[in-house]
Amino acid sequence: MIKRKFIYLFALSLFTVINCKAALVQTYQSDKPNEDGYEAWLRYQLVEDAEMLQQYRSMINSVIVAGDSPTIQAISDELSEALPQLLSKQLLFDNSFTDSGNLIIGTSGTSARINALGMSDELSQIGDEGYIIKSATIEGVENIIIAANTDLGLLYGTFAFLRELQTNADISSLSIQSSPKVQYRMLNHWDNLSRLVERGYAGLSLWEWGSLPEYNNPRYTDYARLNASIGINATAVNNVNADPKILTEQFLEKLVTLADAFRPYGIKLFVSINYQSPMRVGGLDTADPLDPDVRQWWKDKADQIYEMIPDFGGFLVKADSEGQPGPFAYDRDHAVGANVLAEAVEPHGGVVIWRAFVYSPEQEDRFREAYDEFVPLDGKFNDNVILQVKNGPIDFQPREPFSPLFGALPNTNTMLELQITQEYFGFDKHLAYQGTLFEEAIDSDTYAKGKGSTVGDVVSGNVFDYEYTGMAGVVNLGNTQNWTGHPFVQSSWYAFGRLAWDYTLTADEIADEWMRMTFTNNERFLDPIGEVMMQSREAGVNYRMPLGLTHLYAQGHHYGPAPWTANLPRPDWTAVYYHKADENGIGFDRTESGSNAVEQYHDEVEAMFRNVNTTPEDYLLWFHHVPWTHEMKSGKTLWEELIHKYYEGVEQVRWMQKKWESVKPFIDEQRFEQVKALLKIQEKDAVRWRNSCVLYFQSLSGLPIPDGLDKPVRDLEYYKSLERTVYVPAPRYND
Numbered sequence: 057m058i059k060r061k062f063i064y065l066f067a068l069s070l071f072t073v074i075n076c077k078a079a080l081v082q083t084y085q086s087d088k089p090n091e092d093g094y095e096a097w098l099r100y101q102l103v104e105d106a107e108m109l110q111q112y113r114s115m116i117n118s119v120i121v122a123g124d125s126p127t128i129q130a131i132s133d134e135l136s137e138a139l140p141q142l143l144s145k146q147l148l149f150d151n152s153f154t155d156s157g158n159l160i161i162g163t164s165g166t167s168a169r170i171n172a173l174g175m176s177d178e179l180s181q182i183g184d185e186g187y188i189i190k191s192a193t194i195e196g197v198e199n200i201i202i203a204a205n206t207d208l209g210l211l212y213g214t215f216a217f218l219r220e221l222q223t224n225a226d227i228s229s230l231s232i233q234s235s236p237k238v239q240y241r242m243l244n245h246w247d248n249l250s251r252l253v254e255r256g257y258a259g260l261s262l263w264e265w266g267s268l269p270e271y272n273n274p275r276y277t278d279y280a281r282l283n284a285s286i287g288i289n290a291t292a293v294n295n296v297n298a299d300p301k302i303l304t305e306q307f308l309e310k311l312v313t314l315a316d317a318f319r320p321y322g323i324k325l326f327v328s329i330n331y332q333s334p335m336r337v338g339g340l341d342t343a344d345p346l347d348p349d350v351r352q353w354w355k356d357k358a359d360q361i362y363e364m365i366p367d368f369g370g371f372l373v374k375a376d377s378e379g380q381p382g383p384f385a386y387d388r389d390h391a392v393g394a395n396v397l398a399e400a401v402e403p404h405g406g407v408v409i410w411r412a413f414v415y416s417p418e419q420e421d422r423f424r425e426a427y428d429e430f431v432p433l434d435g436k437f438n439d440n441v442i443l444q445v446k447n448g449p450i451d452f453q454p455r456e457p458f459s460p461l462f463g464a465l466p467n468t469n470t471m472l473e474l475q476i477t478q479e480y481f482g483f484d485k486h487l488a489y490q491g492t493l494f495e496e497a498i499d500s501d502t503y504a505k506g507k508g509s510t511v512g513d514v515v516s517g518n519v520f521d522y523e524y525t526g527m528a529g530v531v532n533l534g535n536t537q538n539w540t541g542h543p544f545v546q547s548s549w550y551a552f553g554r555l556a557w558d559y560t561l562t563a564d565e566i567a568d569e570w571m572r573m574t575f576t577n578n579e580r581f582l583d584p585i586g587e588v589m590m591q592s593r594e595a596g597v598n599y600r601m602p603l604g605l606t607h608l609y610a611q612g613h614h615y616g617p618a619p620w621t622a623n624l625p626r627p628d629w630t631a632v633y634y635h636k637a638d639e640n641g642i643g644f645d646r647t648e649s650g651s652n653a654v655e656q657y658h659d660e661v662e663a664m665f666r667n668v669n670t671t672p673e674d675y676l677l678w679f680h681h682v683p684w685t686h687e688m689k690s691g692k693t694l695w696e697e698l699i700h701k702y703y704e705g706v707e708q709v710r711w712m713q714k715k716w717e718s719v720k721p722f723i724d725e726q727r728f729e730q731v732k733a734l735l736k737i738q739e740k741d742a743v744r745w746r747n748s749c750v751l752y753f754q755s756l757s758g759l760p761i762p763d764g765l766d767k768p769v770r771d772l773e774y775y776k777s778l779e780r781t782v783y784v785p786a787p788r789y790n791d
């Protein structure tokens with residue numbers, strides 16, 4: 057009897073197991089084919105919304121592209137690839153005008169039909185790169201037209217139109233006019249000639265120096281397409297810690313192939329140069345900018361480059377920073393140093409982008425340095441020099457106040473440098489959409505000319521009358537199939553381009569666009585993952601360095617926590633320099649009782665940050681050293697608030713994991729599983745960050761972990777040991 061019962065139970069459980077497995081497999085499988093992410097946001101899948109699909113199919117029957125240039129060819133190629141897939145229908149691509157709806161693309165010079173619409177007023181408002189997309193009745197037929205003043209404007213308009221379809225927008229009465237708000241919308245690659253990418257976590261450099269110039273890898277064109285689709289029009293292809301060899305004839309020839317691949321897509325090529333190039337590859341015995349031979353060498357070099365690449369953008373320069381050579385060796389300042397290069401490229405219409413990322417071991421407060429070095433030079437740079445300033449005064453930290461240089465240089469073209477690659481945000485492992493960080497930086501009010509002089513307004517030349525304007529994004533693109541490693545790093549690349557085009561867009565709307573194009577238009581995906589994206593950066597701040605803490609990273613690779621770091625050759629490489637925690641309190645005093653860096657801001661901002669009560673709590677420890685008992689707005693003590701934030705960060709990651717789990721049915725398995733696995737790593741890392749910091753700060757404050765929060769099981773020594781034992785793959789620092 058017992059035996060029979062056992063067999064029966066065994067059979068029943070076997071049956072249940074098999075059934076559950078079947079059920080699991082069933083819900084597990086979505087009907088989406090696997091994707092490797094190579095196409096990024098240019099996926100051109102069949103339009104998901106049936107009503108919209110119907111609308112598009114009826115409105116677009118023939119495509120008419122006027123003109124004849126490599127850019128026009130690129131437009132035709134893109135449309136003939138995209139439209140049949142998006143609409144799953146055959147269209148005419150032979151420029152025939154049908155009486156059932158056409159897509160007409162041209163300038164008033166190349167298209168008689170567009171010319172006949174008499175759009176000169178509208179066209180005069182959009183400049184060289186802008187576009188107009190609208191519905192227009194021509195010869196009694198409803199058409200959609202894309203008009204611009206140049207072929208490049210048409211290309212941007214084409215991608216914008218495709219975006220409408222990809223995001224399933226209603227196109228029945230279109231009226232879009234758009235033009236970029238800054239001139240140079242640029243990527244900075246920190247790629248070494250060895251193909252290791254500094255702070256890049258997505259494989260080797262895209263640029264295959266070994267097979268260039270002969271082999272034009274089609275990936276270069278896909279790179280250009282993706283960038284042009286978000287309005288990027290410039291790229292510096294090599295590391296700012298530059299190898300002088302980039303200027304040798306051998307490498308210039310290789311660069312020609314890249315420039316040729318980028319040109320149809322409107323992307324100008326820049327190179328980062330090493331300031332000692334005249335010596336290192338030019339055979340001179342000095343690189344003094346005022347030496348006549350050096351001046352001549354740069355002129356000759358520029359002439360040679362422009363001979364080979366007529367639309368070459370110019371030079372990007374990191375000088376006298378982190379050991380890079382520069383004009384200081386000859387007792388010349390940054391302006392003298394930059395101007396010699398500027399003179400060399402000026403006859404060819406080139407620019408010199410001079411970076412303001414400088415800090416020396418002598419300074420009491422690294423925050424102050426760039427401002428103190430560059431403000432006295434305002435007005436001394438040639439007109440074709442642009443100063444490139446990182447968003448914050450230190451270095452791409454999870455949260456920084458804006459750099460006081462924005463708004464302090466009325467006579468020096470100033471552009472904004474943002475970081476897309478997640479050097480300080482968990483590399484290719486953590487989900488941390490940077491759109492919100494970019495938006496926060498861009499929207500910061502400098503008060504340079506009273507309220508409403510945001511960083512975006514400054515770098516677009518609205519506050520001061522800059523000759524050249526721009527934004528640069530440091531990217532990690534590599535030869536990994538999906539370009540960025542973590543699929544969501546693509547969203548920060550996308551957001552950078554969209555914001556560089558129009559800094560008034562919001563991170564939220566950009567995230568929505570990106571998700572629709574990259575994953576699906578299904579609201580059941582968009583709602584939860586939109587929330588995840590919008591909170592992801594804040595989660596990263598919370599589990600690493602909330603309330604204005606900075607730079608608690610392990611030295612070198614910047615991945616894991618090491619708030620205990622002290623006694624390095626330079627104090628500003630240690631964590632204790634930044635948090636200044638002891639048994640009484642924590643934070644960097646930048647008021648008059650400390651470094652007084654707050655004085656670098658315009659009055660209104662200075663007043664806000666100078667006063668502990670008006671400093672937003674997110675920035676509190678950036679500007680004030682406060683006792684652990686300091687009362688926060690919530691009524692908690694600073695100590696309690698800090699610990700709660702650390703715990704909240706971990707909970708946010710767990711919440712992100714749950715949200716991700718909920719969208720399994722709506723996307724392909726491959727990308728679902730990748731992100732899921734990465735979130736698991738992120739959760740583990742977040743716990744490590746939290747416990748390391750909480751235990752370390754507790755060792756100083758002596759205060760208990762607030763009630764209701766689980767105490768870490770392991771002790772501080774264990775977390776310290778992880779700094780030595782956990783391997784972190786990071787090119788240049790470990791390999």
Ligand code: BDP
Binds near residue numbers: 254378
């Ligand atoms: C820091 C990076 C370093 C870069 C430097 C820079 O750690 O690798 O070379 O910035 O911007 O963030 O020059």
